[in-house]
Amino acid sequence: MGTTEVDTRERIVAATSALFMQQGYSATGLKAIAKAGRATTGSLYHFFPGGKAELAAATLRHSGRGYEELVMSVIDGAPDVVTGLRACFAAAADLLRATDYVDACPIATVALEVASSDEPLRQVIDEVFRSWLDAAARRLAADGVPEERAQELAIVFVAALEGGFLLSRVARDASAMESVGRAVVAAVEDALAEARRGS
Amino acid sequence: MGTTEVDTRERIVAATSALFMQQGYSATGLKAIAKAGRATTGSLYHFFPGGKAELAAATLRHSGRGYEELVMSVIDGAPDVVTGLRACFAAAADLLRATDYVDACPIATVALEVASSDEPLRQVIDEVFRSWLDAAARRLAADGVPEERAQELAIVFVAALEGGFLLSRVARDASAMESVGRAVVAAVEDALAEARRGS
DNA sequence: GTCTATAGCTTGATAGAC
DNA sequence: GTCTATCAAGCTATAGAC
Numbered sequence: 001m002g003t004t005e006v007d008t009r010e011r012i013v014a015a016t017s018a019l020f021m022q023q024g025y026s027a028t029g030l031k032a033i034a035k036a037g038r039a040t041t042g043s044l045y046h047f048f049p050g051g052k053a054e055l056a057a058a059t060l061r062h063s064g065r066g067y068e069e070l071v072m073s074v075i076d077g078a079p080d081v082v083t084g085l086r087a088c089f090a091a092a093a094d095l096l097r098a099t100d101y102v103d104a105c106p107i108a109t110v111a112l113e114v115a116s117s118d119e120p121l122r123q124v125i126d127e128v129f130r131s132w133l134d135a136a137a138r139r140l141a142a143d144g145v146p147e148e149r150a151q152e153l154a155i156v157f158v159a160a161l162e163g164g165f166l167l168s169r170v171a172r173d174a175s176a177m178e179s180v181g182r183a184v185v186a187a188v189e190d191a192l193a194e195a196r197r198g199s
Numbered sequence: 200m201g202t203t204e205v206d207t208r209e210r211i212v213a214a215t216s217a218l219f220m221q222q223g224y225s226a227t228g229l230k231a232i233a234k235a236g237r238a239t240t241g242s243l244y245h246f247f248p249g250g251k252a253e254l255a256a257a258t259l260r261h262s263g264r265g266y267e268e269l270v271m272s273v274i275d276g277a278p279d280v281v282t283g284l285r286a287c288f289a290a291a292a293d294l295l296r297a298t299d300y301v302d303a304c305p306i307a308t309v310a311l312e313v314a315s316s317d318e319p320l321r322q323v324i325d326e327v328f329r330s331w332l333d334a335a336a337r338r339l340a341a342d343g344v345p346e347e348r349a350q351e352l353a354i355v356f357v358a359a360l361e362g363g364f365l366l367s368r369v370a371r372d373a374s375a376m377e378s379v380g381r382a383v384v385a386a387v388e389d390a391l392a393e394a395r396r397g398s
Numbered sequence: 399g400t401c402t403a404t405a406g407c408t409t410g411a412t413a414g415a416c
Numbered sequence: 417g418t419c420t421a422t423c424a425a426g427c428t429a430t431a432g433a434c
Contacts, residue, residue, distance in 0.1 A: 026225035112308035113223040115368040155378040163358025169314040179354040
């Protein structure tokens with residue numbers, strides 16, 4: 001188990017993730033992936049014998065886990081969820097501006113492409129989103145949001161992020177991300193106030 | 200100006216719109232479009248000499264306008280914006296369920312695909328979204344939401360719709376659309392209450 | 399306006415040397 | 417594990433008959 005094979009595999013997955021984010025699944029050819037990952041067709045099929053489908057599944061799982069860890073670490077780095085969520089939307093807006101509106105959700109583009117046309121990949125993405133929603137709901141509940149409200153607000157949070165990415169990227173203006181962020185923060189603050197009143 | 204040419208052109212655009220919604224821009228070939236629209240390559244290039252790019256631009260403009268009219272007619276069919284927005288999210292959830300989670304936003308998939316890789320199409324979609332946001336903001340303002348809040352809530356509304364479509368399609372469960380709908384309705388109700396208090 | 403045929407290129411995938 | 421060469425099938429776009 002040398003280091004070479006691991007590095008190549010990781011380069012391929014990283015390159016695939018970046019290309020998926022930029023142009024989606026169908027527009028990304030294996031040749032472009034191999035070139036960006038400094039690998040060859042041979043290496044690619046060595047690590048992913050199932051071809052493009054297997055590589056896509058591995059990439060979506062990998063970048064899905066990575067994005068969840070990133071978001072949760074931003075939220076956990078704040079003193080409370082509300083502050084954490086604010087930081088999260090601010091960070092997303094900053095990253096959009098800093099990367100010329102390329103660096104966004106590593107899943108969403110492929111998700112919409114395959115949701116109704118590639119059942120195996122749809123299931124992979126379904127698992128990724130479920131994991132995000134579970135993590136967010138747990139974090140909200142830990143700060144005092146009642147269980148059921150926490151699950152609903154987790155959905156609102158992720159949907160707002162995704163909608164914010166879409167509008168911001170198309171407009172090349174991250175203010176949409178900031179707007180949806182304010183709305184999510186207000187909704188969570190409301191839920192916490194209501195919970196404290198013991199409603 | 201007979202009826203024949205108009206019908207063919209419209210069939211091509213309608214077929215393109217449906218295929219874009221289902222699988223996006225790159226995965227949709229001109230052959231599939233011609234077949235679904237009961238046309239031939241010759242007819243397709245007769246109406247759209249610019250090829251796929253021109254056809255895509257025309258289709259996105261057309262379905263963008265159509266979707267705006269649909270949404271605004273649902274909202275305007277209600278006695279007030281809040282009720283209208285509620286109806287809007289309910290209708291979107293119903294349509295998702297009724298169409299096996301295929302019938303969603305006719306723009307979003309292509310939008311994410313091209314936002315960072317096809318500048319002319321990105322600009323077309325930018326115009327479509329701007330038109331949606333303007334229409335929604337005007338409708339909110341007409342019901343008493345202060346101008347600035349109305350623009351922000353319009354963004355929240357569209358982003359919630361898009362995020363709800365994404366999560367619902369991937370999960371094959373429209374409850375996400377219902378959740379984001381409740382959040383948007385609550386936010387608008389808050390804004391109206393605040394405006395009436397004269398804050 | 400509609401049709402068929404085809405050019406020229408790219409795609410995902412395979413084979414076999416090293 | 418990595419590389420190159422290659423295949424069959426797909427793509428967008430064009431040409432020219434009708």
